[in-house]
Amino acid sequence: MTIVGIIPARSGSKRLPGKNLAPLGGQPLIRYTCDAALASGALDAIYVNTDSREIADVAESHGISSPVLRPEALARDDTPTRDANIFLLDFLQRRGECYDAVMVLQPTSPFRTPHDISAAVALYEANRPCAVVSMSPVGPAGWLGRVGRDGRLERLDGEDVIYRLNGAIYLYSCIDYRGGAQPPRTLVYAMPAARGVDIDTPEDLQHAECVIQQALHV
Known part of the structure; x- marks a missing residue:
């Protein structure tokens, strides 16, 4: 089985302009995903998918190429x-590269590790046909609630841990991904909340920078 990793990194972002190249710990944000993907050893090929020559050049300087720039029509919000x-x-x-599966690695997940990538691949290989998505815990259901129609708080019952998609890893067969088909089952690769950080706003970036600086001074 062959797996291609794709790092989607368009140039536009409304909430955090230029986020894929935003400095984090002295490095462009996209570098963390490039480094983790390469170090995982679990992917047969890895490419950056971008509309920006600048992003493509930065990714290539960190070992991952962007073989074609996506057109403007595929780079809108x-x-x-x-x-x-x-x-x-x-x-x-068209150039002769065909893969069985595709792993999408968003560059906004800088704390995803090489092990996370290889472990998600192992989970996929052991349970095909399936899809694998990464999720992180939000907390026990008893900590959460919903707002009823009358505006009152309705607590969720139970001690089960609630998980949310963290955007770090999506792994599908290429057939399912191309067709938009729902796989027979979707399995969860659980990541600690600390590694499931998803950077989408200036506040997210500031939080991630604080995490890195704290780790440097431990």
Whole structure:
């Protein structure tokens, strides 16, 4: 089985302009994902999918190429990431590269580790046909609640831990991914909340910087 890793990194971002190259710990944000993907040893090929020559050049300086720039029509705010990635998969297929599965690694997850990537691949390989997505715990259900129609707090019952998608890892067969089909089952690769940080706002970036600085001074 062959797996291609795709790091989608368009240039536009409304909430955090230029976020994929934003400095974090003295390095461009995208570098953390490039380094983790390469160090995992679990992917047969890794590419950055971007509309920006600057992002492509930075990624290439850290060992990952961007073989084609996506067109402007696939780099808008409302462009589904899947559509942009299918554009890249089609390009790779035309030059003779075909893969069984695709792992999407968003560059906004800097604390995802090489082990997270390789462990998600192992989970996928042991349970095919399936998809694997990464999630992080929010807390016990008893900590959470919902607002009723009358505005009152309605608590969720139980001690079960509630998980949320953290955006760090998505792994699908290429057939399912291309067709938008729901896999027979979707398995969860659970990550600690500390590694499931998703940077989408200036506040997220500041928090991640604090985490790195604290780790440096431990």
